Amino acid sequence: MTATAPLLSIEHLDVGYRTRDGVRPVVHDVSLDVQPGEVVALVGESGSGKTTTSSAVLGLLPEGGRALGGAIRLSGTDIAGWSDRRLESVRGARIGYIPQDPVSSLNPVRPIGVQLAETFRIHGRGDRRSIRGRVLELLERVGLDDPALRAKQYPHELSGGMRQRVLIANAVALSPELVIADEPTSALDVTVQRRILDLIDELRREHGTAVLLVTHDLGVAAERAERIVVMQHGRIVEQGATEAVLDAPGESYTRRLLADAPGLAEHAFRHPRPPLFLRDPGVAAAENPFVLEASGLVKEFSLGRRRPAFRAVDDVSFQVLRGTTHAIVGESGSGKTTTARIIARFAAPDAGAVSLGGADATALAGSAKREFRRRVQLVYQNPFASLDPRQTVAEIISEPLRNFGVGDRATRAATARRLIDRVALPADVAGRRPAELSGGQRQRVAIARALAPEPELVILDEAVSALDVTVQARILELLEQLQDELGLSYLFISHDLAVVARISHSVSVMRRGRIVEQGATEQVFRAPQHAYTRELLDAVPRRAAVAAVATPAPSAPAVPPAVPTGKALA
Amino acid sequence: MPYLARRTGQALIVLAIAFTATFVLLQALPGDAILIKFESPELGLSPEQIADIRASYGADVPAWQQFLHTISGFVVGDFGYSVQYGTPVHELIGTALPETLVLAGLGFVVAVVLAVALAFLSTLAPFGWLRQGLRALPGVFVSVPVFWLGIVLIQVFSFQLRLVPVIGADPVQGLILPVLTLAVPISAPLAQILARSIDEVQLSPFVAVVRAKGASPARVLWRDVARNATLPAITIAGVLIGELIGGAVVTETVFGRAGIGRLTEQAVANQDVAVLQAIVVLAALVFVVVNLAVDLVYPVLDPRLKRKAVAA
Numbered sequence: 001m002t003a004t005a006p007l008l009s010i011e012h013l014d015v016g017y018r019t020r021d022g023v024r025p026v027v028h029d030v031s032l033d034v035q036p037g038e039v040v041a042l043v044g045e046s047g048s049g050k051t052t053t054s055s056a057v058l059g060l061l062p063e064g065g066r067a068l069g070g071a072i073r074l075s076g077t078d079i080a081g082w083s084d085r086r087l088e089s090v091r092g093a094r095i096g097y098i099p100q101d102p103v104s105s106l107n108p109v110r111p112i113g114v115q116l117a118e119t120f121r122i123h124g125r126g127d128r129r130s131i132r133g134r135v136l137e138l139l140e141r142v143g144l145d146d147p148a149l150r151a152k153q154y155p156h157e158l159s160g161g162m163r164q165r166v167l168i169a170n171a172v173a174l175s176p177e178l179v180i181a182d183e184p185t186s187a188l189d190v191t192v193q194r195r196i197l198d199l200i201d202e203l204r205r206e207h208g209t210a211v212l213l214v215t216h217d218l219g220v221a222a223e224r225a226e227r228i229v230v231m232q233h234g235r236i237v238e239q240g241a242t243e244a245v246l247d248a249p250g251e252s253y254t255r256r257l258l259a260d261a262p263g264l265a266e267h268a269f270r271h272p273r274p275p276l277f278l279r280d281p282g283v284a285a286a287e288n289p290f291v292l293e294a295s296g297l298v299k300e301f302s303l304g305r306r307r308p309a310f311r312a313v314d315d316v317s318f319q320v321l322r323g324t325t326h327a328i329v330g331e332s333g334s335g336k337t338t339t340a341r342i343i344a345r346f347a348a349p350d351a352g353a354v355s356l357g358g359a360d361a362t363a364l365a366g367s368a369k370r371e372f373r374r375r376v377q378l379v380y381q382n383p384f385a386s387l388d389p390r391q392t393v394a395e396i397i398s399e400p401l402r403n404f405g406v407g408d409r410a411t412r413a414a415t416a417r418r419l420i421d422r423v424a425l426p427a428d429v430a431g432r433r434p435a436e437l438s439g440g441q442r443q444r445v446a447i448a449r450a451l452a453p454e455p456e457l458v459i460l461d462e463a464v465s466a467l468d469v470t471v472q473a474r475i476l477e478l479l480e481q482l483q484d485e486l487g488l489s490y491l492f493i494s495h496d497l498a499v500v501a502r503i504s505h506s507v508s509v510m511r512r513g514r515i516v517e518q519g520a521t522e523q524v525f526r527a528p529q530h531a532y533t534r535e536l537l538d539a540v541p542r543r544a545a546v547a548a549v550a551t552p553a554p555s556a557p558a559v560p561p562a563v564p565t566g567k568a569l570a
Numbered sequence: 571m572p573y574l575a576r577r578t579g580q581a582l583i584v585l586a587i588a589f590t591a592t593f594v595l596l597q598a599l600p601g602d603a604i605l606i607k608f609e610s611p612e613l614g615l616s617p618e619q620i621a622d623i624r625a626s627y628g629a630d631v632p633a634w635q636q637f638l639h640t641i642s643g644f645v646v647g648d649f650g651y652s653v654q655y656g657t658p659v660h661e662l663i664g665t666a667l668p669e670t671l672v673l674a675g676l677g678f679v680v681a682v683v684l685a686v687a688l689a690f691l692s693t694l695a696p697f698g699w700l701r702q703g704l705r706a707l708p709g710v711f712v713s714v715p716v717f718w719l720g721i722v723l724i725q726v727f728s729f730q731l732r733l734v735p736v737i738g739a740d741p742v743q744g745l746i747l748p749v750l751t752l753a754v755p756i757s758a759p760l761a762q763i764l765a766r767s768i769d770e771v772q773l774s775p776f777v778a779v780v781r782a783k784g785a786s787p788a789r790v791l792w793r794d795v796a797r798n799a800t801l802p803a804i805t806i807a808g809v810l811i812g813e814l815i816g817g818a819v820v821t822e823t824v825f826g827r828a829g830i831g832r833l834t835e836q837a838v839a840n841q842d843v844a845v846l847q848a849i850v851v852l853a854a855l856v857f858v859v860v861n862l863a864v865d866l867v868y869p870v871l872d873p874r875l876k877r878k879a880v881a882a
Contacts, residue, residue: 060781088784097782105775109797109872118793119783154873167779 005076006033007177007210008057013070013080015049015056025068027052027234034178037208041221041242043257044231045468046439053231054180054214056080058095059087075177093123096171096209098200100183102163106155112139112166113151119173138169142199160332161192168199175207182214189331189495194539197224216468219263219498219541222246230254260473262498263542269522270325270480270505288358291457291489292320292343297352299338312338313349314513320457320506325483325490327500327521329536330510339510340461340493344376345369357456374404377450381462383442387434393420393445394430400453419448423478440471444478451482461493476503497540501525509533577865581858588854589641589847596843597633604629604653606840627653640844644851650844654836659848662833667852670829673821674814676745677752682807684753685760689799693768694788705765711758716817720751720824748825752817756810763806767799774798801872808864815853 015027027049034040044050055061057072059082072080079090091097099105107115113135120131132151139147142165155163164184171179181200185193201224204211215221221228222242229239230253238251246264249255258264299313313335320326330336341347343354345364353362356375364372377400380386387396397419398412407415420430423444434442443463450458460479464472480503482488494500500507500521507524509517509532517530528534608615608623615623624630628639628650643650649659685708692704727733727747734743771777772795780790815830822831830849837845869876 058782060778085786088786090784091782092784095782097779099775099779101775105779107776107780107794107798108874110794118780118785122784122789156874170779170783 006073007036007038007075008034008212009071009073009076010053010057011071011073013053013056013072014068015052015061015065016068017062018064018066023068025234026065027056030070030231030234030236032229032236032239034210034212036177037204037210038227039204039211039213039225040227040229041213041215041225042229042231043215043218043221045216045470047233048231049234050214050216050231051182052234054182054212057180057212058091058097059084060091089123092119092176093174094176094178096173096176096179098164098167098171098179098181098184101187102160102167103155103187105167106163108155111152111154112158116151116166116170116173119170123174125174134173138173139166141203142166142169143195160188161196164188164192164196165199168196168203172203172207172209176209178210178212179204180212180214183216184213185220186215186217190497190539191331191535193220194541197541200224217263217541218257218261218469222264223541230257256470260470262469262472262496262502263540267502269501269525270503271520271522289321290319291322291357292326292491293353293355293358294318294339294343295353297339297342297354298350299335299342299347300350311513313342316352316508316510316513316515318508318515318518320489320491322489323483323487324505325479325492325503327492327494327504327507328510329494329497329500329507331495331536333512334510335513336493336495336510337461340459340491343491344378344459345372370404374400374453375456376459377453377455377457378459378461379443379446379450379463381465383439383446383466384434386446387442389434392431392433393425393437396434396445397448397452400449404453406453415452416448419451422451422482423448438471439467440475443467443471443475447475447478447482451486451488455488457489457491459491459493462495463492464499465494465496472499479503497525497536509536574866577862581862584858585851585854589644589851590637592847592850593637593640596841596846597636599841607653627651640847644848649848652837652842652845654840654842654845659844662845663830663848663852666828666830666833669827670818670822670831673745673748673752673827673829674818676749677756677817677821678811678814680749680753681757681760681810684757685764685803688757688761689764689768690791692765693772693791708758708761708765711754712762714755716751716755716820717824719754720747720821723747723751724825744825744827748821748827751824752814752821755817756813760803760806760810764799764803767802768795771795771798797871801868804864804867804871808861811857811860812853815856 010030010032013027013030014025016023016025018024030049030053032040032042042050042053052061052065055065056067059079061067067080070080071078074090074094079087082090106112113132116135116138117131120126120134125131126134135151136147139150144150144162144165150158150162150166155166158166168184171181179200184200185196188196197220200211203209213221213225225242227240228242228245230237230245230251232253238245238249238254245254246258249258295317297313297316298311300309300311302309316335316339318326318328328336328339338347342349345354345361349362353360355361356372361372391399394413394416397416401407401412401415406412417427417430420427425441425444425448429437429441429445434445437445446463464475467475476499479490483490490503492500492504504521506519507521508515509524509530511532517524517528517533524533525537528537604620604624604627608620621630628636631639640650647660649663651657652659652662655662688704688707692701692707695701695704724747728735734746768791777790777794780794781787785793818829819831819834821827822829823835830852833845834849836842837849
């Protein structure tokens with residue numbers, strides 16, 4: 001690489017956790033260098049040991065964890081064996097830290113300014129007045145308006161993106177040589193993510209700070225890092241210059257990560273098969289091509305007397321073609337989840353209508369509403385919270401059948417077995433409980449449960465957002481396969497454009513309660529009409545080379561006539 | 571401030587319900603104080619004389635009239651007369667209350683100090699076994715009965731070590747053992763809750779951020795964790811005030827101290843309805859005021875609750 005000595009040099013690092021049955025090693029023989037001013041991405045799935053490695057550098061391993069062997073050299077000095085007290089002079093001063101979740105990473109009961117000033121106080125830099133000046137400077141530097149006001153505010157008064165800016169200010173306060181950024185944007189919307197990554201980039205250029213970027217998102221790594229280190233099962237499987245790793249991955253694991261990363265891989269857009277009425281005009285008259293039609297949906301929330309109501313959903317209309325996936329994509333606060341709740345009849349619209357299979361479903365009550373609940377099923381984002389921890393997998397899957405009184409005990413058990421097989425889980429999970437399953441397996445159980453009452457429409461609310469990229473890719477494959485085989489219709493709610501591009505046939509882009517653009521996914525993604533759609537698409541992290549692939553390719557299949565044409569609505 | 575007005579209204583309703591429930595329960599008891607005091611055969615009072623006594627205490631009218639009379643008395647601060655002592659109830663309470671306030675107040679302060687010390691030490695102590703040991707202490711404390719603790723403390727400190735005289739102790743010496751007796755069982759749940767919420771807060775990401783700034787564990791605990799961990803403990807502290815009242819009854823009896831606890835014990839033994847009625851309402855008043863104070867302290871400690879409290 002370069003002739004200069006590395007700023008950070010991790011050599012043959014082993015990290016383990018003390019458990020009741022001795023020490024359990026979690027990181028094995030990790031060696032990597034970070035040069036001054038360089039951005040190195042540490043990439044891997046959850047459980048790969050990437051966060052453990054970065055925590056070891058700060059000496060902040062969770063209870064019971066410690067470095068078992070190897071060296072961590074900071075400008076040549078091995079700090080691996082340093083005491084906690086000795087490391088305190090390094091933390092904050094020479095190594096800064098940007099955490100993952102801005103919402104829980106600031107003390108909720110202390111003002112922003114006090115928390116920022118703390119770094120200076122701990123390291124004895126400056127008196128009260130000069131610290132206050134530095135705090136205001138920092139707040140302004142990270143792009144917060146009215147620093148004097150922000151300094152007095154509490155974390156809950158700031159948005160997630162603003163809080164992440166505060167945390168970045170916090171990390172760079174003493175101009176450290178190295179900043180460890182642990183998934184700094186994973187909890188943020190895509191446009192906010194981009195601005196935050198830009199800010200980290202700027203600050204790093206200004207101060208010549210090196211960045212160790214820990215991320216599960218190969219797209220972020222590809223876009224921002226000069227070198228990439230890939231970890232799996234606590235070991236480094238591959239490392240090298242970003243271009244080299246992406247262009248010619250040496251390891252099969254890296255190739256799989258690349259293929260599964262929704263923002264990086266090439267893939268064909270999905271097109272609906274010509275529906276039945278096109279194949280046989282005789283059937284067309286009898287069959288409604290849309291499983292779901294929503295028209296003019298409005299939902300307002302009161303903000304208290306004397307204040308105008310907040311319009312969360314404003315004149316939203318869309319259709320889901322039978323056997324296809326319609327995606328609603330938008331950032332947090334765009335109204336996509338409220339729309340999904342209206343469709344699922346968990347919330348009543350203030351205006352507009354929803355019809356399922358051609359029949360109006362807006363004013364259902366009693367047994368008709370129950371029947372509606374059977375026909376529309378949901379899969380939620382968090383597979384850890386959406387499964388009853390006390391039930392076995394078989395009980396979870398057959399619960400909707402029990403509730404709707406379908407079949408007897410034996411047939412319900414048979415259905416559960418069949419569905420477990422259907423979602424490609426081993427048969428022996430039937431008797432297990434959710435705690436014994438991985439996140440991906442749990443989401444498969446949630447999907448099987450949704451399929452149990454043979455619904456016409458499945459609403460997937462951020463159903464793959466909490467999963468690692470490879471697990472996410474497998475679940476998306478499963479969803480596609482189930483759709484092809486069973487003719488299911490999906491309403492896919494997501495903030496992730498890359499995932500939406502892969503799974504959906506048609507898409508509605510939502511912003512501030514309104515649909516700004518709508519149409520066939522390929523059309524919307526290749527030739528976005530609305531400025532907001534373009535902004536969203538631009539913000540998806542990807543390499544320059546890969547971005548080129550996303551522009552219209554000559555080999556793109558012709559759009560079948562049945563697809564509604566793309567149109568900008570606002 | 572409409573919030574405060576609403577909460578005060580709620581507090582008054584709670585007091586009214588407490589008053590009514592006590593009244594009904596005391597009326598439902600067989601016999602009464604007059605029966606106990608005047609109808610024993612040794613006194614040899616004639617039925618006419620007893621009827622006169624009943625009339626003088628207002629006990630000869632139907633229960634609902636007594637209820638109206640008593641509650642209207644309470645509203646203007648007239649708690650009636652004790653049958654047992656023949657003195658106004660407010661005088662009895664007036665002499666007993668300061669004693670108990672000192673005991674309960676000190677007991678509570680000592681309990682809080684004990685709980686905080688235990689919780690912090692069990693987080694910061696240098697050795698794993700020491701931390702474990704300190705963690706186990708509240709469990710022992712909470713299972714100790716107050717009367718037994720009082721007796722053991724007298725045995726050990728007064729009779730064996732002769733540190734605190736039993737007879738002829740000055741007021742300060744006389745307070746030491748009762749305060750300890752009262753404080754230990756109350757400190758236990760407080761310490762447990764505090765230790766548990768410290769553990770919980772220690773795991774939140776913002777603690778990692780502060781540690782990564784170079785703050786020492788003690789600094790993090792004092793400046794960042796403590797205030798966050800106090801909230802659940804304060805809720806419990808409000809509830810423990812009830813415990814304090816119950817504890818005072820036993821403690822004052824064991825140590826032979828005058829006070830509300832002692833007064834209660836004797837009023838129960840003699841079915842002195844007027845005294846009991848006043849004491850229950852007083853206890854409810856303390857309870858309600860303390861918990862109102864706790865609710866008002868919340869937004870001061872946690873700014874996230876501020877807007878909600880004002881808007882509500």
